[in-house]
Amino acid sequence: MSLSFFEQVYEVVKLIPEGRVTSYGAIAKYLGSGQSARMVGWAMNASHTLPDVPAHRVVNRNGLLSGKMHFSSPTAMQEALEAEGIQVVDDQIQGFKSVFWDPMEELM
């Protein structure tokens, strides 16, 4: 029983604590197998198939809301993050380094 690459990404994203975020590359690296950040981003594109995938907690390595445009509304992602206590200004997470959650460090 091997989960699809998508499902593996979903499992990691679901484990992201509230008020925390991670990057595509971090997830890709955690999944290993030489996965690239693009695979994670692409998997997230299909995350809409599942209801419990907090895609708003996944941003690019700059802490920029690169995927906000894929949400229901361009502001939905920012609002979701702010609702968890994350400050977002100009589509960029404030104190990104502080709220960054690395699956490699936390799930190891």
Place this chain on the structure above:
DNA sequence: CACTTGACTTATT
């Protein structure tokens, strides 16, 4: 089965 796409990242110019 070959080509295109993609919510990224790193290196180079």
Place this chain on the structure above:
DNA sequence: TAATAAGCCAAGT
């Protein structure tokens, strides 16, 4: 410092 190129690999067509 900003812009461009290349690397990455699975799923869709």
